[in-house]
Amino acid sequence: MSEQSGATPQRPAFTPGLSNPYLPMPAKVIEVITETPTIKTFRVVLQDEKLMKEFSFEPGQVGQLSMFGSGESTFVINSPPTRMEYLQFSVMRAGENTTALHSLEAGDIVGVRAPLGNYFPYDSMKGKDIVFIGGGIGMAPLRTLLLFMLDNRKDYGKISLLYGARSPQDMAFGAELPDWIARPDLDCVLTIDREAEGWPHRVGLIPNVLLEMNPSPKNCIAITCGPPIMIKFTLQALEKLKFSPEQIVTTLEKRMKCGIGICGRCNIGDKYVCVDGPVFTLAQLKEMPNEL
Amino acid sequence: MSIQDDIKAAIAKALQDIPCVIGWGAGPEPLRATPLFMRNAADVENFTAGFLAVNNPALYLPSCKGVKTALVVKGCDARSVGQLVAENLVKRDELYLIGYPCSGVIDVDKVAARLEGKCEPGEVTRLREENEDVILDTPGGEVRLAKKDIAADKCARCRYPNAESADVFIGEKRAPVVDQDEYADLADFEKLSLEERKAFWEKELSRCIRCYACRNACPLCVCRDHCVASSREPHWLTQADGVRDKLFFQLIHATHLAGRCTGCGECERACPVGIPVLTLKRAFSRQVEDMFGYMAGIDVNTTPPLLTFRLEEPEIKEREW
Amino acid sequence: MSVLNTKELRIIGFLCNWCSYGGADTAGVGRFTQPTDLRVVRVPCSGRINPLFILKSLLGGADGVLVSGCHPRDCHYAEGNFYARRRLELLKGFLPVLGIDPRRFEYTWVSASEGQRWQHVVEAFTAQIHGLGPARGWPEAPELEILNAVAR
């Protein structure tokens, strides 16, 4: 990538918990939060206290959650590295393993392989304005960076968040939203797709609301995550707002197994989403084969 | 004009209003042709029928759904098409079948056996057909083999060499083989005791690499991307490299083919490690023929036997318990 | 311990909910003594029985499999057992191809009122399986041993 790139993700500092990268670290669920009818948030701590104390990661890195007997799935660690009392994962129920994960209660044991993948290039974002644009469960990876930046507030310029979901019921992290809205150092805009009774915030699709917000691309980085269709139109909106591809950062999702660049299924051309990603700038994506 | 040229003419004619004709073209080596998807005159030039036209083009039909498609078919291929039509898995009016009299197709494994001690089939540099023989150029000189000695097993007992359901038939119809026991291929296997049969499958299947080429080569395996063998719910199979799972996969295939298999033999031919998986399907086919008088792929108007029933089953003797 | 005074074998029964399962219940209520080798799986209809259920049981270590449904013409769903009859008959004839003794699998019809008949069927089939003895297992990948260790 060239010098001008506003935000180029770096290769991770891989810090496996154990010498065998396939062996999960047992972790205890300490809290389960039902976010929406299909999304639950799990807060876990590694059972080995020493490992938990030494555990470090960067915002945007992912982990594999194991339900022994059903398998592993990849989720972003959506708590920030500045708050290490627990590791937080938000899981949308969709397949075999996520359904099994949804049966977890406080006190249960899961396996964790983390951290995996690269992370948001927060260093190169210092001094800049930041616009977060999250749709649905796509808010999870943004949450980790948002909280990290809020915890290092002085390093960044204006921080805005546009978070959308289909309906109020589909909005995850509901418990935190009042705080985000109230914070004077965060410009938080919430939107839903269609009118709903008692909804005091915006109504409209994310790309349209983004155009209304009209953020200036000057010295600004946009970070977006959400379902493919939302990403597609959000990228178009950002381009209309004159954001350059180097100023747009997203984080990808692929089917993953090993998480360490070996098993071969998450590649896009010669890039492996599990080790070269999941965080990419739009400029990087444009140089990769079109196979999302 | 040779039959080959006549078929080419028929293909060219079909291409006037059908976008694609599936047949065979030259393969990667002299003993093997490859399925050929013809869309224009240049493609038709590469067409070849005859002794090397091994692949069953009916395999590709389910993925052509909704688009009129033409196939060049042997008698056995036409049976696969017939069964797909009988089960309403493909629509007959979306098809155009070009038939020709098939006099048998090559079995490369039999060539290998004939060349044993001389060279491998992969070292044959040229194949020429001369009436009922083929002449192979090998590193040690020419080898002449009778076609009947290196033709697929199914050809020696072929009751339907003529693609009776074809929309156009090129050439003179051949006489079917009627004097052979249709299930003579099972005779050797059936001499084995129960213990020996179990040991037979254990040994043969231990070689299975679980590529599932047998499934993907089967024209009647229409579930394709949604095979229960790959499902975790229901969880029929583990991913482990054990005979039990490998055999069970074959049983999934065989039971799903019971009363449907036309015996084209593509499953067994496709197996890279030579497991005789057709035997399982042939055993079912014989029972189906004995019990219900049904041969798959012959008559598109007869309901396949496992999709129907009779109140009284003359061939099923109730056992007293 | 089986009533046959030998080591209990593993027999799986797939029973139609509407008849044979009731028949087994009737036998129980009537206190008809039965061998205890049979493990019952209740299914909504004999037509629900995928022949693979039986093959999976036999490959997985069952010594015998018994299917019992409604008598022909008495199907709760009118015709499920007619389809079942064709499939099961074919399957029985197929078992020897795998080297499995076809007597390890039987299918029959028992209605909900036929408690005594149920007792007879279970006794006769259990005796038949004991006559054949334990089935020889099929080799499994070594790493799966841990699963079998739990099952036994």
Place this chain on the structure above:
Amino acid sequence: MVMNTDTAQKFVSFEALPAFLAKLAAGATLYAPRRENKAVVYRPWQAGDKVELSLRPTESCKHVVFPRSEELFSFDMGGDPEKPGKAGLTLQEASEPGPAVVFAALSCDARGFLAFDPVYDGCGTGGKAKDTYYLKRREKTTLIVRTCKSSLNTCFCTWVGGSPASSEGADALLTEINGGYLLEAVTDKGASLLASLPAASDEQSAASRAAREQAVQSAPQPPQDMIKAPAALGALFDSAAFWEKQSAHCIYCGACTYLCPTCYCFNITDESNGLKGLRMRSWDNCMSPLFTLETSGHNPRQEKANRLKNRVGHKFSYYPKIHSGRFSCCGCGRCIKSCPSSVDIRKIVLDAIKEAANV
């Protein structure tokens, strides 16, 4: 090429071969090619087994180092009997592999492992996450590689940097000469296996040299512009018409990948019974639509054209881009030879180079 140092050259006569094999089998699991029905497969050798050297093996010997399925670890959730499945979890790593020797691997097969090595050594994570399962087996496996006497129609090792007499990746070389085999060590691991054998005579060494040269002579000439393959395939990525045409007859079974010495993709699945179970890995392949199917139903490689493109692209474009130009293909030709519908990867690559030149 191999150094021809006399001290490393040994001879074993046809008659003495079984005794030599028995000696190898005493210290390790010895895999040798064996005829089974129509196939030739690498199986653990036992006294009395005939080693099949007249037909080339149907499968590669990659399963010796990368088994079709293997346990990663077992788990037991039953730590607390009062709360089954809740409070307890014990994980037990799979046991260590024992030593293995492959007798009469093909030179292409030995080179195939070289495509695995950097990936399993953790190049994706800068060497930090190493695949210990593979690496341990690899270290404990000794490859005795045979010189091919001739080439098959489907052979193309010379296109991808190999040769029928290549010693790359081999621990020892085996060349048939008059009356037996000449064996020469390439690595210390190989030398230790050959230690007990009598030294070869100068005549035998010369015969071996001649046989090896003859093998190289008989190999197919590589096309001029293989070096253009990575760029050509990259340029054709969005050419749907090209890939649809190339993949039309493909039945996406994946036999090509399972026979391939360089295909290294795998799946990870759990099997359990009650509270106990195991996590294992098993061969998987990019020709299967399930390989990349996401839970949402989205599949980045839904069509077989996309999957074949990935297979060819990986071998001749993506892999070389991140591994100093080395193709992830050893030219053994098994994918062509055993393909039920005769898909020819050579043709696809050459067509791509030609097509890209026209774009």
